[in-house]
Amino acid sequence: MIWKEKYKIGVPEIDGQHEELFARVTTFVQTLRSDKPWEDKVAKVNETLEFMKDYVVTHFQDEEAYQAEIGYPYLEKHREVHNNMVAYVAAVSEEYEKEGYKEELMQQFGGRLLAWLINHVVAEDQKIAEYARSKEVTQ
Template structure:
């Protein structure tokens, strides 16, 4: 399996995506590390389930990245991701019915096709488009699908978008970087204010996942503080793109995956399924 190790030529040029690609290799190859025969099947099952969950998380991040850069083949790429997840699920289902050696052979083939093949044939297309997109201005679009049904929260979510877009407004190059820094600090302060309001509301309605939701809020604040520190090390175009990706990852995805659960709780009163968004 040594030939399936991570290689530098698999990089597509974005740190988060490249880091996650590398970790997918690390998880997959863990299945081939020798263990006692009686522990082999248990070890492989544990590894393949971990790979399945991390791959779904990675695809969510990669799809966010493609949306931000307005990748023209997004829908086609999304279908490929769905096909890979289906093959992974089939692989897991087959583990109970075939021998270990046969399963290892199937897993090795899956790694070559779903990881190496997909990165080299499809993800490198994203890299080429990303290189062209770096020099362009960005804008964060609000959409009605982001509404959670609570007027104050929805209004504050829309204000987050409005503030974020101030960073992308045209200005003289000599003052633009300072303006971007001021905007991201303003955004961070407003995010904190919004989170305080949202957490008070969740407490008021007895939301069962309040603690988990507050932990995610804390991660977002930490990421924004780190973002502010990194501004001085980035050129303005790189920073604008990273900010657009940040908003998509932590604001849009947070609204769609976490804040909408609050509405679901109010509408249905059902148990809430926890989905963690991994830190950038």
């Protein structure tokens, strides 16, 4: 995943978190896709998954707080999108543990996460930036 300047929304804290998320998901995908046997990479995959479970929640909360601060009119809809993603990550994580850390589920999770994150940052989060610019509340 390549972080691009155009992904920035103009809020340093949120932009920093997005960049960190991109870096972590990149590490996750690189580990997932490496040629090593699953047994050799499962520990690193699990470590990154655990980090993301917490970090995603923190980031979503910070982003929602910013939306509330600027009076973003689509906050509730955006919160619902965040909540659905958190629920998906939690459900996958639970199933993954229950079935004994099998590779197939993580490959499916990685593919969806990759596409979801890019779209969320380039499409959904940019609407926040557009609104902030229109209200001239960008820092």
